Amino acid sequence: MEILIVGSILVALMVWASTKIKRDAAAAYDEELIEGDGFTLTKPAGFIHMLNDDSGVAFRANSRDFGTGDSVEKYQATITVERHEGKGLDALAAAIKESASEVLSEEKFIALERRNVRLELSAIEDDIQLRRFVRLAESDGAIFELRVDVLEEMSTEHEKAIENLIIGFDVK
Secondary structure, eight states, X not given: OHHHHHHHHHHHHHHHHHHHHHHHHHHTTSOEEEEETTEEEEEOTTEEEOTTOOXXXXXXXXXXXXXXXXXXXXXXXXXXXXXXXXXXXHHHHHHHHHHSSEXXXXXXXXEXXXXXXXXXXXXXXXXXXXXXXEEEEEETTEEEEEEEEEEXXXXXXXXXXXXXXXXXXXXX
8 A cells, every 4th residue: 555655656746747847848949038148139939049059159049840851950940149259340241141142131230339230141051042141240349140040941930030039139
């Protein structure tokens, strides 16, 4: 009888722990305010922040879902923030445009007394067609590059989240 009681308690604890782990894992994909070293952004829902990432970027997040067909091994979208020192805003924008297969739009503007450049590009990586959204922002001698790479066939699905991300990106 004692074994039955102890076993029931153990099963109840396992069910509770499993439910809590599932809930916490699902919450990792919720919208979240990220305050990085010199920047802030709101990570859209459906993306997970890659903590302890060894890629060398200041921030990295991947979409929950993968592509289809030829792009089945690629995430539908990837967000990165990179800090560039010693490069000018115009030179960095020119290098990014040169690396793309086509420049779809370019906008230069001032936000909070800082120069910004916003680009929408078409690019090919590993024979996969991408839509690339970039926002460059100056901050105390550094340039922050927010980049969102989206599989071309998924770009309309992520359009609103990307727009909100780019608008809400701020440098200190």
